[in-house]
Structure formats: C-alpha cells, structure tokens
Amino acid sequence: MKKAVVLYSGGLDSTTCMAIARDQGFATYALSFAYGQRHTVELAKAREYAPLIGAEEHMVIEVNLRQMGGSALTGDIEVPKDGAGDEAIPVTYVPARNTIFLSFALGWAEVLGASDIFIGVNALDYSGYPDCRPEFIEAFQQLAKLATKAGIEGNPYRIQAPLINLSKAQIIQTGLALGVDYRFTHSCYDPTAEGLSCGHCDSCRLRLKGFAEAGCEDPVAYVGCG
Secondary structure, X not given: OOEEEEEOOOOHHHHHHHHHHHHOOOEEEEEEEEOOOOOOHHHHHHHHHOOOOXXXXXXXXEOOHHHOOOOOOOOOOOOOOOOOOOOOXXXXXXXXXXXXHHHHHHHXXXXXXXXXXXXXXXXXXXXXXXXXXXXXXXXXXXXXXXXXXXXXXOOOOEEEOOOOOOOHHHHHHHHHHOOOXXXXXXXXXXXXXXXXXXXXXXXXXXXXXXXXXXXXXXXXXXXXXX
16 A cells, blocks of 8 residues: 555644545554643544554654744643634734644655655634644745655655645535544643643634534533533
8 A cells, every 4th residue: 555644733734634544545644743732632532543543653753843833732822712812813822833743754664665744733613723734834844845755756745634625514515424523632722630621712612513514513522511
C-alpha cells in the first residue's frame, strides 16, 4: 500500500481526515504532538483511537510551545467563551503551529518513503486561523518541493487537505459514512479535569453546530449534560 502521514490531533477533523486517507487506499501513519496544549485529553483520545481506525503506526512528538506562549491554548490566557473577543484572529490561534506540525510530518514522510501528507484543516467552519487557508497549504507544498531530497529529484510531496472546503456538518456526514466513531474524538479547548467538554469555547460551538446541521447528536460528554 502507498503510505501517507496524517496529522492526527484526536479531534473531529483529523479523525475524519484519517478515515478519508484510509478510504483512498493509503497505509496511514498518525502523527500527534504534545505541544504544551491545555487540552491534553485530545492526546489520550488520539492514542486510544489511532489503532482502532487503522493507523499502521502512531507517533507522538513532544515540542513544548508553552515555552513561547502567545496563545490561550499554550499560555496563561483565558479561553474565550460564547464568541467572546473582537479579534479577527482569536487568542486560541497558536503561532506557526501548522507550519511546525507539517515540517515534522514532512520529515517523517521522507523517512517512510511516503509521498502524501494529510492535514484536517478547514476554511469554512473554522476559527479564522491563517494556517488553515488554501493559500497556506499551497505554499507549504511548494516549500516541500524545494526543501526535500524527493522534491528536487522530481518526486514532490502532496499536502492533502480533503476537508478544506467542507462545512462541519459535511465533515461529520463524511466521517459517519466512513465508519468514524466520534465518541473517540475530542474538540474542546478548555475541558474539565475529568475531560468533559465545556460546550462554550469556539471549538465546542463549531462542533455542536456541525452535529445539529448534520441532523445527529454529538456522542461526547459536555459539562452539565447527561
């Protein structure tokens, strides 16, 4: 089977992306990051579900972005709730995160002999992060062509972003059609110590909106529910 590295956070989008890669016939190699994020429960979900969804291997890389801070996810900044905040790019944006993650994925792809890297970025139902746009994906693919042995030898990498033009509801419907069990995913930016989703951060709100528009119930537990 042809190989692909899949950036895999344990969230709804990256899990759907993994299922799509598998459906396309790729042997998937899941890559997650312990980057100092406050919502480390996503890593536990990623470790639990990666083998169940068919990952050939699951690598977790430690890169402590908390040392730099600059985000509500990696610093002592409050996570906005219920749409709070007037900034075009919210404080939950982690500076250069997808650039860093894709760079690691590119390195592993070279080692594996994989020509495809999947990332679950989305430019419709998203929080306005600059590194989730088609322009960013296109630019990184060009970088990969210039910066790697395979690229300069005429075997360029493909950065695949199959969710980029889908709504959250469409992503969920796609995943369900491919057999994704969303109980094993986590999206909340500010979960409780027990791992319950807050239901009010941007990520929770987008997720809940997506499930409602898809006509089905979100199977994960939220604070004050169940």
